[in-house]
Amino acid sequence: MSKLSRRTALRLTASMALGAALPLAGCGREGDAAAASGAKKVDASPATGTVNVWAAQGDADVLGTVVKPFRSANPDLVVKTTLIPNAEYYTKLQAAIAAGKGPDVAQFFPESQAQFLDLSTLLPVPEGLVDPGSFFTSLWDAGVVNGVAYTVPWYAYTYALVYRADLAKKAGVEAPTTWAGMEPFLKALQGAGAAHALGADIGWDIFNGQDVAMYAWQAGASLVTSGGKWNLNTPQMVDALDYNASFFTAGTADTSGPTFLDAQPYFVSGKTASMITGPWVIGQLDTAAKQSGWTASHVATAPLPAGASSSVSFSAGGTWGVLADSGNTDAAWKLVRYLAKPSTQVAQYKAYSSMPAVISAWDDPAIKGQPLLDAFFTQLKTTRAFPQVSTWQQVATRLGKEVEAVAKGKETAAGAAANIQAYAESVGTGKR
Template structure:
């Protein structure tokens, strides 16, 4: 998984809601009812014709290699990939769709695909194409609107705790299991020699806002009501903002550093001792340390500490959808079905370290034999999807800015929650 998965794949979402290319009909999932599809089932005959596939650069870079068996089994099909830089991907995709020149199949990001989940843009996932229960639930839910699924999960990630196990051993402490244990854990690692117990990515933007949203879930809150109204000015959100601020006001984290690109070097150097981050970090720390085996002897992972309502994180990753005006729907869905197979997702992991969205694929020894990934699997089983509304990115960005003021002591958590609620109500949800 790319080290830009957070500020790469997600970075492109920041201005999406401002583009205004699409108006969605009723964004927001209604309950937990299983999604239904309206398309005809897809048979097992060979796919033929030409298939145009668009994806963002990164995890999709290895697709041509990963689908070699699919191409061999479908010799009369010509698959053409167009890989677009992350920062430009959604903008170009939106423009192409609006002009009627979109691809047959397009990659999406479950955490930021809401504006595309509409029958005028995407086809419904055909009946029986895949088993919804084979995926992490929140990833499947992220592609569902009004009980219709529009996307199929491809790869997955979430956040967990990554910490310096050598410093924890020296301090005689175990990974924190609850909110109350978090700051004392950070302080213990500082006492063992770390400059700061926690290294945070201080952009004070959408990513920090998403962190607090995650904490609000842990505190028992929600971001949207069942009626689709913003619920951000709540005791749970206030608790979440206070919890996040405590990392800084306690001195466990610095409000200025590290920034995104500094996070791993700081961690390796001992300037920080903990990260709340995604699984891609596990495969990159040896490089940052310039020493093979450094990670195995210095790092451990754990699920996120539980708030009043448990340990909840968010789900993110990649997904696939077929455009409503695709000229080759049959081949499109056959490719999507192939990409959702456990063996294919294991092949994708081996080629690019993209962790599977299909739960059973995690049983493959290539993944199961890596203990540092265990915490991420545990956490992925307890995740939620961010609100499937087109203005979520704007609201999360505002939440990140409000967090900064609270962390620096210039605003109360209650005021921040009130400000975010007022802002969210002003931009609405983008639903008709």
């Protein structure tokens, strides 16, 4: 899968149907979570038997290559991998689980895995299998419910600011560190020759909803209360909606384009001069420019500008879990442990540019030697997981439509915040 189609895959993943609601999760970084749940330790003996693995096409396309050393070290183990199109993945996984025909190991996504975090679906992560503190905090916490860890992080991504360094230099400006500095920065990029300074996402879907949720955090919001109720009709959400809309009302972004498939060509041509996006884009730009080295000489990255509270972003990526009805849990957990090793995650990066979820893996020269990734590393250390609520994707998708209404002047930010609160209350949180 090309790095361009990775973004397509993310949109397809977001459209996957969600299953039965699970309890609203309260996450905590508990080092002994698995021990408390009674999970047994996994020893260092060779893995044997057969392990069936299901994963979504994309980052998992290179899994066969990445696990080859593990298979060599465990000659009596057979690893059978099934890759499923992103748009079908969760629905097929849910159906298999319901029929008692699920795999031993399954891939999940931190931003949408809440529905699976339950003892009836997944086994708790065994005590001592991995060090919870070795991962970016929010990625680990996304798999923890009531002190019990169910998933192990595999790869990570978040958003940062990617911009045309050459145009910023021409304009004499540096990347903004606050919301207040964003509009002057974007205006300066336009003054340096960009038609529109920001290539904003205009899909008006779950991704726009996630963006505004992120801005709400930056403004100081909590999306759900400590008691597990939706908390979206707040001054902070209004500020987030207004901030996002300001890109369009100020003329620094355009509600008619680019579409996400056009984002890189627009950026390279100068039709736009910045993007708020993920690390995969770094590997796309030389191809879009049809010139090796174009990215290094034209592009810079920076952490996101801070709102009134922080510059926090969201955490996303991939995780692994072992199903409760697995027929070979010992070998399954040994495979998951291997996939969580820093060296394995570096191998995954080299094979597919998947950014490691293990913090120490970022010290590898293959990654550390790329300065454009520094902003993403910095940003990953200040991220949050989306609410562990089974209806979050529905709410975020509806929020994306409210974002559109505000950006196009068809609704006020206050009205949109009230609308999304009402919608969220109507679908609930999936809490039993």
